[in-house]
Amino acid sequence: NAGVTQTPKFQVLKTGQSMTLQCAQDMNHEYMSWYRQDPGMGLRLIHYSVGAGITDQGEVPNGYNVSRSTTEDFPLRLLSAAPSQTSVYFCASSSAGGSDEQYFGPGTRLTVT
């Protein structure tokens, strides 16, 4: 099992550009989520999904879109990148939402200039 995979590992964007961060898991987990990690602020939930076709907002959803067309994939879209979105992004999956072990991907380091 590959677990949770994320691409790309690094990305530099100019302000206003759009891009999609990819996330896939091969553990047949229903629950998937996206976090951003900023120094001194821990991990903050952006969006999450409890199953294919179902998504919801987390703590910091503004500027991001998600969709969940399959159990395996949960892409995160930045519509118009801003310097405030410079961060490390982690995708995670679990079998039972927030009350069970989260399996994290290796992260994507995004810089917006």
Added chain:
Amino acid sequence: GENVEQHPSTLSVQEGDSAVIKCTYSDSASNYFPWYKQELGKGPQLIIDIRSNVGEKKDQRIAVTLNKTAKHFSLHITETQPEDSAVYFCAASNSWGKLQFGAGTQVVVTP
């Protein structure tokens, strides 16, 4: 919503000594309290968790205690080793709820 506070933000310990990290939470409905370890350049990994029906849990050199009345829980690492150097996060959630993470503790174990 849930708010989790974590202290200290940095912790330097001598190899072989113990390390303690403390967290408090605000939502009395929270019933699941995991601890994650993040090594440099990697995603967080679960090291131990505790549910609200248990007061203490141990796994080799790692233990977690939970005080539901005071709404705080702690991570204890005994006989620290250099490989324990990492960032540690506490978190809290209720059933099928969203995990709320603390801000993290950078632990440095010096030989």
